[in-house]
Amino acid sequence: MSDTVYVQLLDLAAGLVLVCAFVALWRRGLVAIVRALAVQGVALAAVALLLGLHQHDLETIVVAVLVFSLKGVVIPRVLLRIVSSSGESREVEPLVNVPASLLAAAGLVLLAYATTRNVVALDPSPETRAIPIGVAVALIGFFALATRRKAVTQIVGFLLVDNGIALVAFLATSGVPLVVELGVALDVLLAVLILQVLVSRMRTKFGAMDLDQLRELHD
């Protein structure tokens, strides 16, 4: 694989990660949001795979396979199961409406580029130049966490933050050690499973998964 092709593919995969974050903010259907997250997981795995192939590093390729199976397949399946069992398929009204949140996300991208300029300037290379995208995805994830009401969209926000951090980690370190990635991945899986249990408990208690209803404590 020649260097220019490698750089183009890396840019394309990193760009896809960012576009998927925007799609997750843009769409209202929960199924569409989860699909965007799955595509983002695959793109993230592609970034890791490209890094591994470029550096002939078997460990990074194994990490890529792990990321693909976990973030591209397993977690989206779990989320889809939550969506289908809850019977609610739309984020009815986010706290910030969709056009405004898209524009806010665009602002967050600029913020990410502005704040990481010095980091990129330390060692300008094709990999580090894509780091702002990872920071931007993490910021968009925080934004989704802050403005979305449904439990599923909150999980999605959490996963966006995680994907952004993972992208920064891949690009900054040129491949995370397998042990670290394994630990993080299992943590995320555990968090999603706990949230799934939480959501199903919420549904049986309240008949909905709107987090605004969790205002008071009962015995």
Next chain:
Amino acid sequence: MTLPRLAVALAQALLVIGAAPVLVGVMRRVRARLEGRTGPSLSQPWRDIRKLFRKQRIVPANSSWVFSAAPVVLVSTAALVSGIVPFLSTRSAFDQVGDLFAVVYLLLLGTVFLALAGLDSGSAFGGMGASRAMTIAALAEPTILLAIFALSVGAGSSNLGAIVSATLTHPGRVASPASVLAFAALAIVTLAETGRLPIDNPSTHLELTMIHEAMILQYSGPDLALVELAGQMRLVIFLGLLSNLFVPWGVATTTHPLQLLAAAAVTLAKITVLAISVAVFEVFVAKLRLFRVPELLAASFVLAFLAVTASFFVA
């Protein structure tokens, strides 16, 4: 400004004026065929325009000069823009002044005049259509600017001809993330600005949903013919921008007559392919709710914004 360059600009304007109604005829025919109808002949839009030119001109009682001026402004800005945009050759007469800002704001001038005319006629529908059209234009215009701007960062010039020549010399740029994002953004905006289906239904007269048709409801006779022609020309201009900015092969870089002929054939073919795909797309989609339109346009704005960011920071 030399004579051959002036001839190129004139030829481009004539090409757009001549091709626009036929292209709309092609789109109507494709749609009709896919819906199982025979559809009108390809020259039907031209016949409609000819018929309208022979009819009497009626002006609403209390309208001002804006109402009469709007059709002329619409057609003349569209004709001027078609002289600037590199349809046939990158060497057009307006090469020095005709950059993307001139093109976008000439097109916006037409939009604004049509909205003013809608308000001027004093009918409830005209005002409603004008308000809706402005809602869309306010989001669409910055998107067009940003999308083309993403390409001009790579070319180092905001001149449309320079952008096309730069893409011709560096074909690898066509597949870059910035270019792909900018294409998606401009494609959505093209549908919005030309009043095509997910945003506005070009063939409806149902008062609750129409946007473009509501503004021109009071026009009749030659005025209506001009407005219709301008709308069709704008469609060709936008499709031509899409095809020639992102897939510029076939555009002549000289003013040689033979090259211009070849460029005309290739450009018309590209625009026709795009128009047919728009028509096919229209068969499969329903009109968006009006309140969802800003969401779609905000998404296209963000795509264009990301394209600029990508071309500025990554490349």
